[in-house]
Amino acid sequence: MLTRSSHDVVVVGAGVVGAACAYYATRAGLTVAVVDRGPVAGGTTGAGEGNLLLSDKAPGPELDLARLSAGLWCELAAELPEAIEYEAKGGLVVAADPAGQAALAAFAAEQRAAGVQALEVPADRLAEYEPHLAPGLAGGFHYPEDAQVQPALAAAHLLRAARRAGAELLLGEPVEALLTGPDGAVRGARTARRSLPAGAVVNAAGTWGGELAALAGVHLPVLPRRGFVLVTEPLPRLVRHKVYAADYVADVASGSAALQSSGVVEGTPAGPVLIGATRERVGFDRTLSTEAVRRLAAQAAALFPVLADVQVLRTYRGFRPYLPDHLPAIGADPRAPGLYQACGHEGAGIGLAPATGLLLARQLAGEPVDFELAPFRPERFAT
């Protein structure tokens, strides 16, 4: 049951981005309803890894957003009374040969100029960071600001905090239409069970954000970018940081639809090692790709030979919300007054969620937004 007949804001999507929007909107004094067709974190948020990375981002708007978010995650970890498994573990990027190390050094120099901490690790000191790394690597870079959360817990606790501040949560209700006012502006959402009148609607529908935008007649080309992750049997803490090979950054930035994989290995407090992640655009195909799994396993064992004899207990997949320029859509959509976009965060939505929520809440509350949102404007794609 809803206690209010109308709200300032209806947020569509109870993934981490919708949860962050609801959290910051309630903190800005707005009345909020969150609606999802499934459970909390039932979309991509429940199928990601939870790395909060600066290390893989070149200077530019995404890094600026990630830096803002990194500070907010740190605050949230202290503010939320319940554990979201925030771990400031740091990242280690390694190079196989001197050319790779030189490329990492050039990338790190640009990042440092943008304010990121990046420390060169010579080959003979890699073992101090990761004792089980393969021998013969050319070196690496340590990024102490890289961190991690458990994404589903993070979404759930952000929503719990929002509910304590008055937000209402409706689960198992697909939004089928958007309500419009006499002037044509978006003024709420409708599910099969009810109308949800509101001053504004936030599209936090992740990979399905394009479908929701279409309900308001606007084009937002969000596509699924599939990723597989392997989960090993529980192990003693063999891997201390998030560790990945230099070619991961190029994979992330690539627009290719073809299968890409570069080993990204991290331990978890519970013991299993997570090995991610592939990238490919094959629609919403949920078929297990043995090729993707094989490549991930081989790359992880190349980085950490000790993993070669370890059992993989399971593999899972998810669909990243991909926009063609790899940047999310954030902010008021001028093509559909009353509709605010907060989707398309691709492989960085856990990391970028708090900044997205904070900035959107400021817009919704009519407060000044002291951050350049132009690169994220929703109307930037040709129809």
Ligand SMILES: Cc1cc2nc3c(=O)[nH]c(=O)nc-3n(C[C@H](O)[C@H](O)[C@H](O)COP(=O)(O)OP(=O)(O)OC[C@H]3O[C@@H](n4cnc5c(N)ncnc54)[C@H](O)[C@@H]3O)c2cc1C
């Ligand atoms: C393998 C893999 C690894 C990843 N690793 C990382 C990582 O390490 N770090 C990182 O930052 N990111 C990572 N990501 C990306 C991250 O998971 C996503 O960017 C993020 O979860 C997107 O969150 P969201 O809230 O926008 O979308 P979602 O979590 O998908 O939430 C959208 C919600 O909208 C709901 N919805 C959709 N349409 C409707 C409708 N019509 N009516 C009602 N509800 C609707 C859905 O049910 C869903 O719950 C990874 C992704 C994958 C697949």
